Structure formats: structure tokens, C-alpha cells
Amino acid sequence: MKILIALSRGRTNILFLVILSGLAAFVAFKTSSPFRTVRGEKFLQDVKPLFSALRQRAASVRPGGVSCASSNKGFVSLVAISNAKSPSHLNNS
Numbered sequence: 001m002k003i004l005i006a007l008s009r010g011r012t013n014i015l016f017l018v019i020l021s022g023l024a025a026f027v028a029f030k031t032s033s034p035f036r037t038v039r040g041e042k043f044l045q046d047v048k049p050l051f052s053a054l055r056q057r058a059a060s061v062r063p064g065g066v067s068c069a070s071s072n073k074g075f076v077s078l079v080a081i082s083n084a085k086s087p088s089h090l091n092n093s
Helices: 002-008 014-032 038-056 068-085
Strands: none
Touching: 002 014
């Protein structure tokens, strides 16, 4: 209503007021709802060291799978475990 009255009286500084109110709303939103809470920030600080080794190995990790070194180690471990647990009469063949 006030904007219409100002426009009818020839006031042209309405755009400035609209921009200023938009800026005030943006600042109020950013200061009232942070991206992360204090508890979230503490959690991230605790978890980051756990993944620091992964960041160093990032070049050797293939997307969608495991790296060669870990897949070979896993396979060798699996074979060793399966041979140790299998009955002795099956290992003689």
C-alpha cells in the first residue's frame, strides 16, 4: 500500500528500498540459520583425520571398485581362510 502511495506521489527511490530490504532479508537468513551447527562442525573435525589417508590414496583408487592392491590382498586372504577351514580330505586332490 505504501509503495503505491509513494509511486503515485512521484517517488522513484522505491527500487533502492526493495534492494535494501532484500539485502536485509538475506543477511538475516544467513546469520540465523548457519550451514552447519556447532555440533556438526565438531563431528567433521573428529572425522576428517580418519579419512586423511584416503585423500592421499585418492589417485590409486578406481571409481566403482576397489584398488588393485586391496583386491589382491583380499583375494589372497580369502583363499588362505578357505583352505584352512576346508576338510583335509578335500585338499588332497
